[in-house]
Amino acid sequence: PAEKRAVTVALVGQPNTGKSTVFNMLTGESQHVGNWPGKTVEKKEGRVFAGDKEIYIYDLPGTYSLTANSLEEKIARDFLLKEQCDVVVVVVDAGQLERSLYILAEVVSLGIPVIVALNKMDVAQNRNAVVNPEMFRQKTGLVVIPVTASRHDGITELLEAILHFDSSRTLQSDRFPEINVPHFDAVLQKIQGRFSQGPSAYWLAGKLIEGDEDVAAMLAGQLSSERWQEIQELLPSPEQGQLAMATARYDWIRTILPCLVTSKPAQYRRSGFDIAATHPFWGKTIALAVLFFGVIAAYLIALPLMIPGFAVFFLAEPLQQFLSSVFPLPLCS
């Protein structure tokens, strides 16, 4: 029999977007799932056979960016940088699109083929926000699969997309988040074409601008000291660089977002009572009736409660006299 070809796939995305749910549905495993961020703290491997391929799927911890701010983020980042995965599936939350696109804005510049799993489509629909996968495809040039992982919707399509992924497909650079940051192009030029493996020069340049120490240490070790010196002279302060890079990514999100989501006007169906209660005549009649019966109801409920109160009031005096006769002074005076 023909040898099975292995494909490595990483599931990446913001915390709580549904990566482990997608993973479980794809692999039949049972990774910990719950409705709060930060559940997956280690990478987890699963395997599935499809077509003539053996697909290794990695569930990674949720991460807001590819900056190693926490151990979980470092695990996700190291996996993407060091393991040569064939495809990255970025799981985005269709119900919180703006936020969950941030990591996509960074991952697309890594140079690894990306598929977008547009998850929680059911949540978006319940919020009357229609997310349009076709527009998403057009605006980003990415393969976009609408998914509702918790109901297994779209999982077969996602597996198909992974199976048939055309790795020769190149992204058009004009669809990348454009980085309008001072000296970005100059830094990029100084490192472009120097590394045949690993992340793209585009991503590395961005990380240098952000003041990423690990990337800086790696490049300092691989470039000549003169070149590294030239680069360092171009770099802004880490704070300025991080702000500029984040702004560039959010600008990209804000340009594409309005094209991806259309909000339906809330379709609220008025019931018979709503119609009567807002009617010019019947509305006021109902309000008066509620007030009138409300007052009567208040008395009806209060009276039985008041009886024990009255009883205590009238019986207090004789009771005191009785007690003082049984227990003479000083207990009861």
Ligand SMILES: Nc1nc2c(ncn2[C@@H]2O[C@H](COP(=O)(O)OP(=O)(O)OP(=O)(O)O)[C@@H](O)[C@H]2O)c(=O)[nH]1
């Ligand atoms: N409504 C709805 N809920 C979903 C869907 N997919 C996942 N969920 C729920 O979203 C929550 C988060 O899912 P997880 O799979 O744990 O998310 P995760 O991305 O692995 O989270 P971390 O590991 O913490 O980063 C859980 O409560 C899931 O049941 C979906 O398609 N629709």
Ligand SMILES: [Mg+2]
């Ligand atoms: Mg998880």
